[in-house]
Amino acid sequence: MLKQKSNSNSDNLGKNDQINAKQLKQIILSSEKSLPKLVSSTGEEVVLSQSVNDALYKILEAVEAGIQVTVAPLDRDMSIAEAADILNVSSAYLEKLLDREEIPAKSVGSTRYINTKDILNYKINRDTTRRKGLRELTNFLQETGCYAK
Numbered sequence: 001m002l003k004q005k006s007n008s009n010s011d012n013l014g015k016n017d018q019i020n021a022k023q024l025k026q027i028i029l030s031s032e033k034s035l036p037k038l039v040s041s042t043g044e045e046v047v048l049s050q051s052v053n054d055a056l057y058k059i060l061e062a063v064e065a066g067i068q069v070t071v072a073p074l075d076r077d078m079s080i081a082e083a084a085d086i087l088n089v090s091s092a093y094l095e096k097l098l099d100r101e102e103i104p105a106k107s108v109g110s111t112r113y114i115n116t117k118d119i120l121n122y123k124i125n126r127d128t129t130r131r132k133g134l135r136e137l138t139n140f141l142q143e144t145g146c147y148a149k
Helices: 015-030 050-064 080-087 091-099 116-143
Strands: 002-005 037-039 045-047 068-071 106-108 111-115
Touching: 015 050, 050 068, 080 091, 080 111, 080 116, 091 111, 111 116
Parallel strands: none
Antiparallel strands: 002 068, 037 045, 106 111
């Protein structure tokens, strides 16, 4: 899983991070015929596999764009607090979503856990619905003359 947090003012990602990401992307792109390798300070070398190379490239794209990135496995269960953080909602609000069964959850004793895939699917659907609603509202406002491009 690649979790991205929008960061338009780059508070936590400095310009150097973005420059480094751009440089590393160029190295990856220029290594079309062979995979890049990492070299440790002791000289130990590791050639990156294609899947690691592809994942690294996606991460570098996000960093270059000023987006904070977290990498986590898709097949793990997470706590309410972790899931709420991904959705950028309170734990109490997420509990209500779980109570309404809008997101599947497992209970172990009195604690509920949510699968990462389920949270990401909910987030994608929610964000798609929001964007559609905003487009419709913008179109309506433009048609009525209340909003100009």
